[in-house]
Structures are given as C-alpha cells and as structure tokens.
Amino acid sequence: MAEQTEYSKKKECEVKALPMEEKKRLVREGKAHWFFPGHIIEQVVLCGFVVLILITLSTVLPAHLGDKADPFDTPAHIKPEWYFLAAYYSLRLAEYTDFLGAWAPKIMGIVAQQIAVTILILVPFIDQNVNERRPGKRPVAMVLGFLAALTMVIFTILGHLI
Amino acid sequence: MDIETLHLGPFKIKNKIAIRLFSALDDRLGVKEIVDDEVFEKIVPAHLGFWSCFGGISFFLFISQALTGMLLMVYYQPTIEEAHATVAMIMNEVPFGWLVRGSHSWGSNLMLVTIMIHMVKIYVSGIYKPPRELNWVVGVTLLLLTMGLSFTGYLLPWTQLAYWATVVGTETPAALPYVGEYIRYAMRGGEEIGQVTLTRFFAIHVMLLPVITASVIGLHLVQIRRQGIAGPM
Numbered sequence: 001m002a003e004q005t006e007y008s009k010k011k012e013c014e015v016k017a018l019p020m021e022e023k024k025r026l027v028r029e030g031k032a033h034w035f036f037p038g039h040i041i042e043q044v045v046l047c048g049f050v051v052l053i054l055i056t057l058s059t060v061l062p063a064h065l066g067d068k069a070d071p072f073d074t075p076a077h078i079k080p081e082w083y084f085l086a087a088y089y090s091l092r093l094a095e096y097t098d099f100l101g102a103w104a105p106k107i108m109g110i111v112a113q114q115i116a117v118t119i120l121i122l123v124p125f126i127d128q129n130v131n132e133r134r135p136g137k138r139p140v141a142m143v144l145g146f147l148a149a150l151t152m153v154i155f156t157i158l159g160h161l162i
Numbered sequence: 163m164d165i166e167t168l169h170l171g172p173f174k175i176k177n178k179i180a181i182r183l184f185s186a187l188d189d190r191l192g193v194k195e196i197v198d199d200e201v202f203e204k205i206v207p208a209h210l211g212f213w214s215c216f217g218g219i220s221f222f223l224f225i226s227q228a229l230t231g232m233l234l235m236v237y238y239q240p241t242i243e244e245a246h247a248t249v250a251m252i253m254n255e256v257p258f259g260w261l262v263r264g265s266h267s268w269g270s271n272l273m274l275v276t277i278m279i280h281m282v283k284i285y286v287s288g289i290y291k292p293p294r295e296l297n298w299v300v301g302v303t304l305l306l307l308t309m310g311l312s313f314t315g316y317l318l319p320w321t322q323l324a325y326w327a328t329v330v331g332t333e334t335p336a337a338l339p340y341v342g343e344y345i346r347y348a349m350r351g352g353e354e355i356g357q358v359t360l361t362r363f364f365a366i367h368v369m370l371l372p373v374i375t376a377s378v379i380g381l382h383l384v385q386i387r388r389q390g391i392a393g394p395m
Contacts, residue, residue, distance in 0.1 A: 012387060012388055032206060035202075036172075039206050042215075043215075046215055053272070054269060054272070059261075063260070063264045063267035066324075071325070075323070080327050109334075110335065133291060
C-alpha cells in the first residue's frame with residue numbers, strides 16, 4: 001500500500017495511518033519532517049518575528065489618531081484605507097459609463113465588484129486544468145492571474161492618486 | 163496504563179504522579195492517541211518554504227487582533243461623545259496603550275497583506291485544485307470577512323477620516339436597485355451616521371464578525387487537517 005501512491009499525493013488520514021517505520025523512512029529520505037519539535041519551533045519563531053514587527057512598527061510609526069469626527073465639516077479628500085482603494089477607484093471608473101444613462105455609473109461599479117469577487121471565489125471551478133500544478137505548465141492561469149493582480153495594483157495606485 | 167516509564171515522543175516520563183495523571187486522562191479521553199497522532203508521530207512535507215508560512219501568520223495575526231482588541235475594549239467607550247477621547251486616552255495615558263492600539267492597527271493592515279501573499283502563493287502553486295477547491299472558497303470568504311472587520315473597526319475611533327470614509331462606504335450600496343436604500347439604512351441604523359451607527363459597527367466588529375471569522379477559520383483548518391498540507395508539485 002505504502003509504495004502505491006507517493007507521499008506527496010496522500011491524504012492526511014492515509015499519512016496518519018502509515019506505520020512508524022515508513023514515517024521514519026520518509027524523514028530519512030528528506031521527503032518529510034517531524035512535526036515535533038522542528039515544525040513547531042519554526043512556527044513559534046515565526047510568530048515571534050510577527051510580534052517583533054508589530055512592536056517595531058508601533059514604536060517607529062505610532063498609530064495615527066486624527067481629529068474628532070465633525071458631521072458639519074466635509075474634508076476635501078475623502079479616501080479609504082489602502083485595501084479599499086482598488087474598489088474605490090473602480091467606482092470612479094464606472095462614472096465613465098454615464099453614456100448608458102444616469103443610472104449606470106453607480107450600479108456598474110458595484111456590479112463589476114460583485115462579478116470580480118464571484119470570479120475569485122469560483123477560481124477552482126473555472127480552471128479546468130485540474131491535474132497540472134507547476135506554474136510553468138499553466139500559462140493561461142498564470143497570465144490571467146498576473147493581469148488580475150496587476151489591475152488591482154494599478155487601481156490601488158490610481159485610487160491613491162485621485 | 164500501569165507502567166514505569168511513559169513514552170511520549172522523545173520524552174521519557176518517570177514521575178509517578180505525572181504518569182497517574184496522564185493515565186487518568188488517557189482512560190477517559192484517549193489522550194495518548196491524540197497526542198501521538200497530532201504531535202509526536204506526525205510528519206509534514208519537507209519542502210515547506212518561506213512562502214508557505216503566510217496562512218499560519220494570518221491565523222496568528224487574527225489571534226493577536228482578538229487579544230489586543232479585548233485589551234482595547236477595557237478602556238474604549240463606543241459613544242460619539244467619548245469614543246475619540248477614550249482612544250486618545252489609550253494612546254497617551256494608559257500604560258502601553260500606544261503599543262496595544264499600534265499592534266491592533268498595524269495588525270489589521272499586516273493581516274490583509276499576509277492573506278494576499280497567502281492567496282498568491284496558493285494560486286501560483288495550484289493548491290486550489292482538487293481536492294482543495296472548497297478550501298479556496300472558504301479562504302476567499304475569510305478575506306472578505308477580514309475586510310469587513312477592517313471596515314467596521316475603522317469607524318470606532320470616530321475620527322474625521324473614519325466618519326467620512328464610512329459615509330462614502332455606506333453610500334455605495336445605496337445605488338443598487340430596490341435593495342440599495344435598505345442596505346444603507348441597515349448599515350447606518352438610520353438616515354444619518356450617528357450613535358446608532360457606531361453602536362452597530364462596534365457590535366459587528368467585536369462580536370458578530372469575530373465569532374463568524376473564528377468559525378470559518380475552524381472550517382479552513384479542519385479541511386487542511388483532513389486533506390493534509392499540499393505536497394510538492
């Protein structure tokens with residue numbers, strides 16, 4: 001049984017059921033690592049790094065607290081946080097659809113966002129190339145993914161600039 | 163388990179009390195099997211590199227957000243009169259308040275960065291492919307939940323930027339036909355942004371979304387445990 005499917009293709013429950021000797025062999029051959037203690041130590045060290053980064057950022061660039069909200073004073077430039085800038089810019093971009101009618105600009109932006117999120121959710125079902133995982137052998141997925149990411153980056157930058 | 167030495171992975175435990183205690187737990191809950199399966203006799207793929215760790219870091223940041231968030235709640239008051247002042251107090255007077263709020267604020271930004279890196283890695287390595295399709299769907303849900311947490315948390319200090327960003331943010335869905343006006347009304351708790359909005363965002367930010375997000379993270383992790391970490395390509 002153990003030899004029939006390669007370790008990397010096994011399900012977790014199959015790996016768990018492997019005899020101890022087989023697990024030792026996989027570790028010896030460099031295909032696997034013990035979860036304890038090596039992997040756990042790695043995780044703890046990583047978490048420690050994250051804590052250090054948080055402390056450093058909080059010290060060097062303290063969290064900003066702006067002026068108290070005033071409903072009667074509209075600021076000149078209202079801009080969302082960086083992770084909403086792409087969505088924000090797509091709403092601005094949708095204003096160019098006003099040739100379709102007065103209704104279009106606002107709705108087109110939201111609809112476009114909904115479609116983008118739906119596509120993102122459905123990625124595994126859209127990609128019918130189910131067996132190939134190597135990026136070099138999946139040119140279509142790589143190009144489309146790159147274009148999508150590039151669009152997000154450009155929209156974010158443009159959203160920041162307007 | 164009536165034994166002299168208890169073998170737990172690399173550990174040999176000879177202490178009688180420890181063995182009795184562990185035996186008692188093992189008789190009732192089968193602890194030995196769990197500890198062996200999930201810790202001491204568990205193997206993980208050897209190739210896991212730098213880019214594989216961002217899911218775990220996102221998870222750690224979620225826990226960090228929960229902890230710093232609880233600490234912030236000790237002093238924060240969700241009223242339009244006091245919110246800004248209490249956040250200022252946390253920054254200026256509360257011991258290490260600046261650190262807790264700084265970690266919470268930076269943590270939210272960092273969490274979105276690490277989730278995005280995690281997604282790119284999963285996409286490029288084709289890990290979303292069978293049998294892990296469903297876990298990609300759960301993962302995207304987690305990204306959306308995190309954005310929801312950021313959006314609702316942003317209003318809580320009741321600053322100019324937060325207030326007006328929320329005005330714009332809640333105005334956006336109002337353009338939708340039929341349901342838009344209702345969505346805006348539901349988000350604001352009225353026509354205008356005011357105390358009801360702040361109360362609502364506070365409740366969603368500290369209770370509703372964290373509980374949902376924690377549950378969905380559970381779903382994400384259970385799937386990983388059942389399917390195992392993806393092997394090399």
